[in-house]
Amino acid sequence: MFRSFLVMSDAYLALEDGRVVEARGRVPGRTRGELVFTTAYTGYEESLTDPSYEEQVLTFSYPLIGNYGVRAERFESDRVHPRAAVAREFTEEVVEWLADEGVPAVDHLDTRDLVTSIREEGAMKVGIAVGEDVTPEDAKEELAQCKGMSEHVDIGAQVTTTELTTFEGDGDTTVALVDCGAKGSIVDSLVDRGATVHVLPYDADAEDVTALEPDVLFISNGPGDPENYTATRELVEEFAGEVPLAGICLGQQIVASALGGTTEKMAFGHRGVNQPVRDLQSGKVVMTTQNHGYTVADPGDQLDVTQVNVNDDTAEGLASEELSVITRQYHPEAHPGPHDSLGFFDDVLAMAGTEGNEHKPRAVASD
Ligand SMILES: NC(=O)CC[C@H](N)C(=O)O
Structure with a gap:
């Protein structure tokens, strides 16, 4: 009885399964989202700035987050996207960054237990309340207002560029990149290979694309349910x-x-x-970076599955030779993660059939 009085928590997570988890508050605020976890042991700056995490609460299963600082050059976009961040322990530097960004953060909870619950019960809604006077009821109120991921019907609008932006490359390929929440490393990977990349809003229409005379139409990563991206789907059909x-x-x-x-x-x-991915033609397995909650259940008659996830056989790569299509479910641009699959960008430019693109990796200093 006295214990709960003496050790008052200043952070509560109300889970969809009815549990309320106590934690230590690091950045105050009240928020809600879809509770997910990443097993990545590096790359917290990249993950926290990945627009695909919009409307989610990101739990890190790796226990110490922030051990090599915070550097803007590693950011994938201009802000933090998860609604809140959860870890066993955040360093002061990460806490300061999240506080500057106004993103609630909690630590000193058993993230192993949280991750096990998500694995057993699936990604679930969570309400979070952090601050000196908060109660479990506050967290529950947030939970009651939390929408399911697919109910965020216009989530693309929250993360897209609002105007056309061009990144010049010194080769011959022109890429129209539809920005549904694109990571900066996708643009970099294309520009590094000489492509000029026009970044378009997620609701661009056919005329906007035609005006650019692209050699490739490239659809980016992004948050939420793919079925909600009507305008982008129409572009692909067109x-x-x-x-x-x-x-x-x-x-x-x-x-x-x-x-x-x-x-x-x-x-x-x-x-x-x-995440291990097998290429069905070569049999080769590569390690990949991933961040997704939806998957392609059936590729339809026009696309072939070319790569699969070794753990669960889900579709990791699709292609159509006839229509000139190649796609990846994982993140070949890495950041964070292994660089095994960077060759995807060479394949995309080869598919475009343009010449004169020279690959100049950023890691090599230009002279
Ligand atoms: N990284 C992404 O592009 C995520 C795609 C989609 N929002 C999903 O969760 O499956």
């Missing part, structure tokens, strides 16, 4: 067979859905930097 198509993560899901396939929600998704 240009399939006319312009080569590429897609990453949400991009793969939208391309499949537009070309007659179906998508579905996974129980708890794939989030981490060691």
Whole structure:
């Protein structure tokens, strides 16, 4: 009786399964979202700035987050996207960063237990209340207002560029990248290979794309349910067979859905930097970075599954030689994660059939 009086918590997480978990508050605030976890042991700056985490609460299963600082050059976008961050222990530097960004954070809870619950019960809604005077009821109120991921019907608007932005490369390929929440490393990976990348709003129409005379139409990663991206799907329908198509993560899901396939929600998704993927033609397995909660259930008649996840056989790569399409469910641009699959960007430019792109990796100093 006295114990609960003496050790008052200043943070509560109300889970959809009815539990309320106590934690230590690091950044105050009240919020809600879909509770997911990543097993990545590095790359917290990249994950926290990945727009695909919009409307989610990100739990790190790795116990210490922040041990090599916070550097803006590693950010994937200009802000933190998860609604809140959860770890066993955050360093002061990460806490300061999240406080600057106004993103609630909690630690000193058993994240092993939380991750086990998500694995057993699936990604679930969570309400969070952090601050000196908060009560479990506050967290429950947040939970009561929490929407399911698919109910965020216009989530693309929260993360997209609002105007056309161009990144010049010194080769011959022109890429129209539809920004549904694109990671900066996707643009970098294309520009590094000489492509000029025009970044378009997620609701761009056919005229906007045609005006750019692209060699490739590229659909980016992004948050939420792929079925909610109606305008982007229409673009794919319009240009399939006319312009080569590429897609990453949400991009793969939208391309499949537009070309007659179906998508579905996974129980708890794939989030981490060691997801094994097998290429069906070569038999080769590569380690990949992943962050998704939906998957392509059926690619439809026009696309072939070219790569699968070794753990659960889900579709990791799709292609159509006839329509010139290649997509990946994982993140070939890495950041964070292994660079095994960077060759995807070479394949995309090769598919475009343009010449004169020279690959200049950023790791090599230019002279
Ligand atoms: N990284 C992404 O593009 C995520 C795609 C989609 N929002 C999903 O969760 O499956």
